[in-house]
Amino acid sequence: MLCDLNILFPVTEFNEKISINQLNELKNTINVAEQLGYTHIALNFRPNLTNSNSNSNSNNNNNKFKISNDLNKINPININKDFKEYLNRIKIFSRITIKIDDPSQCQNISKFQQIFDIVSIEPINEKSFQSAISNLEIDLISFNLQERLPCYMKHKTLCSAIEKGIFFEFKYTDFLNNKNRAQVISNIKQIVRASRNRGMIISSGCNSNKPYQLRNFNNVIPILKMINIDSNRCNMMFKDWSLKVLLNGRLRCKSYKQTILISGDDNLIDNKLENNNWNYENLENINNIKQSLNSYKKRKSDTSLNRILKKQK
Incomplete structure (x- = not known):
């Protein structure tokens, strides 16, 4: 199994809907990924969260964004409606990537955790990077590798993130830019050094209208070996670690108190058994049930004295 997340x-x-031309271009890219051998892909939604109404109060509420309470308006990716033909061919999942330059932006991320299969953060400075590791329940941390990293990568910081189940993402399309290729290699080497070759995945990061940016698994491995990553970890970056990212995200939004539904397929990374008529009103009903279960009564322990009293009755 190969993953491109x-x-x-x-x-x-x-609130924007995908047009027919955009959908056809995206399907062409998915078809190319299928021909290259990828079995699990994630469509990455990168919302534009810049504040267009910049008034004099921007110093107090800098870079804060508001999200609608209507869950139907948050996720524009409708997999069951727009990608029905890929049901038995390739597994498609939803992902969101948010740019953060202020820790105050992290307040609304809990809404995304219920809707998207993968939640990713792109920190811009050191404060947002530290806040993402210590305070957020996310799956991926991605950087703009064509620019300098927001801070110096420390071994203790990256290891604490990996222990929490947070992975770091490399995009091999960054190597296609000849101008900033030296900066990309320098950034990746710094992350590899600090993480001790652990907790990393690689993906394409290609645009929906540029399927020629996709590469086969065998074409990307020489690039990773050039950065002193051995072949075993190259396979894990494409397969095991990428599947673990997907599994962690699915467990977060598809389980409750470490309880999951057991079916014929013992694999949460297979979404073909999900209801095709799914809507987020059902999700709200499930959340109401979860809240009502929080106030359950704890069962009293059956002591020896209680057993004697029962026998006497």
């Missing part, structure tokens, strides 16, 4: 979704607004 970063194929860009063409829509950048929460």
Whole structure:
């Protein structure tokens, strides 16, 4: 199984709907990924969260964004409606990547955890990077590798993130830019050094209208070996670690108190058994049930004195 967890979704607004031309271009890219041998892909929604109404109060509420309470308006990726033909061919999942330059932006991320299969963060400075590791329940941390990293990568910081189940993402499309290729290699080497070759995945990061940016598994391995990553870890970056990212995200939004539904397929990374008529009103009903279960009564322990009293009755 090969994973590509970063194929860009063409829509950048929460309320925007994908057009027919954009959908056809995205399907062409998915077809190319299928021909290259990928079995699990994630459509990456990167919302534009810049504050267009910048008034004099921007110093107090800098870079804060508001999200609608209507869950139907948050996720523009409708897999069951727009990608029905891929049901038995390739597994498609939803992902969101949020740029953060202020820790105050992290307040609304809990809404995304119930809707998207993968939640990713792109920190811009050191404060947002530290806040993402210590305070957020996320699956991936991605950087713009064509620019300098927001801070110096420390071994203790990255290891604490890996122990929490947070992985770091490399995009091999960054190597296609000849101008910033030296900066990309320098950034990746710094992350590899600090992480001790652990907790890393690689994805394409290709645009929906540029399927020629996709590469086969065998074409990407020489690039990783050039950065002193051995072949065993190259396989894990494409397969095991990428599947673990997907599994962690699915467990977060599909389980409750470490309880999951057991079916014929013992694999959460297979979404073909999900209801095709799914809507987020059902999700709200499930959340109401979860809240009502929080106030359950704890069962009293059956002591020896209680057993004697029962026998006497």
